[in-house]
Amino acid sequence: MAPAPPSAASFSPAEVQRRLAAGACWVRCGARLYDLTDFVRHHPGGEQLLRARAGQDISADLDGPPHRHSANARHWLEQYYVGELREDPQGSLENGAVASVETQKTDPEIEPRFKEDLVDWQKPLLWQVGHLGEKYDEWVHQPVTRPIRLFHSDLIEALSKTVWYSVPIIWVPLMLYLSWSYYRTLAQGNVRLFTSFTTEYSVTVPESMFPGLFMTGLFLWSLIEYLIHRFLFHMKPPSDSSYLIMLHFIMHGQHHKSPFDGSRLVFPPVPASLVIAFFYALLRLILPEAVGGTVFAGGLLGYVLYDMTHYYLHFGSPHKGSFLYSMKAHHVKHHFAHQKSGFGISTKLWDYFFHTLIPEEPHLKTQ
Template sequence: MVAQGFTVDLNKPLVFQVGHLGESYQEWVHQPIVSKEGPRFFGSDFWEFLTRTEWWVIPLVWLPVVCWFVSKSIVMGHTLPQITLMVVTGIGVWTLLEYTLHRFLFHIKTKSYWGNTMHYLLHGCHHKHPMDGLRLVFPPAATAVLCFPFYNLFKLISTPSTAPALFGGGLLGYVMYDVTHYYLHHGQPTSEVPKNLKKYHLNHHFRIQNKGFGITSSLWDKVFGTLPTSMPAEKSR
């Protein structure tokens, strides 16, 4: 691919190449290469290893953490119905965060060298190589760093006894999101709801990339008017 006189060599590590595309980066990154063989990101084997994560690592690492946070609110005296409500609320908060991050951060327009480079690492690589199974979920080390500000946010907007269960619910929502995202790319659903959700998400990748930002649900796309017009609302669950 040639852009602004620069050629991206797909046979070499990509991360420090894509920044040179400048304003042409947006066009390049949204021309997907449909292959299960992922590209090499870095020349360093150590940094390359950190970019690859099996999908099952996400529930293995984070579900025990979810249980620990929820148990903290139980120990502080909350009843099962209260805990259930807090966890469901946390999941709901996550779905809005999922939509917001995907729409406004993951699809931010960049053209500078470091802007393109960071966008490629964050989300651009997924649009360029959407079937790369080892880069579909977020590496746990990066998630752990992000957990600190989000937990403090929950503590700020709630009470000491409800914050853990709310955060646990939000973290559970994240786990559901990541494993669902993997399944939408590599699973073969047979029932109507997951089949429509897979169609909805792949429509975002291969047809209308500036609409359909929900992954686990099209709810917020309906609320904020980013539902793809080519897909009827009742078929986009």
């Protein structure tokens, strides 16, 4: 068994048991103790799965079944390390939840991996990551559980973050207003869609087309969501371009570095308004106002559902076997092990279509 670091705290089985009785979720790997109390809600397998293992050695669970945890997941675990379990002279505890250390083995893959970090976390990160060069791609895909500050300016920093409920508060009223406004315009019967580059051939767009146009926008958003996530958010910036590295980090890299920073899980209103205005202007340019506006309203609802789903996949605890449980497991795998696949957030449809599904793991059998 690997020796404990000189500065590591030590806890008796009775001390651990007292914390478990108080509601904490401590687990161990050999003699190494981890406090997962703040992580249980984020666990893709569900909170109850971790709660059921409180006080137990999880070394075998990391290797599976049902699956072998990734190197990033093991690295993540080390952030919750609190100390070492002392030998229990009685050999066991009253309820056997924390057994004697003598019978346990430490998985060498779970030994501490933390080296001196490449950035100073006490300072804003944006300018720092631009100088990481070829080390950036590996660094940004090693997640940590800590908040990120991007900018020196308090104002700009505040504009780069938001609470999750700002998204429905701001954008749902706009979506409802546009929907009602454009439905009334269609109901007047004056909207015509040209079928050629001349005005000789056109068809009237009746109000009965409103649901179809709205759902078209919703469907198109799911494709836009996939394309942006795959080709923009997951571009690999050139190692010799500090500005492209910073651009990638501010767009999406910071989310992969700190996936449970609740202030950065949905798109902040100010930058979101610029992107939303672009898509609105584009649709108005290529389609009649009421047609493009209705499609836009459907897409805007798709965006709201996407951001709310994304937040829930990080902070929610869906029931096992549900659709959201499957999506949460899918998304967490994307963060921790398969960053080059699994780009769908609200749906796996386009991952199926473009063959970017996260590969299924072979089911490990119990020895």
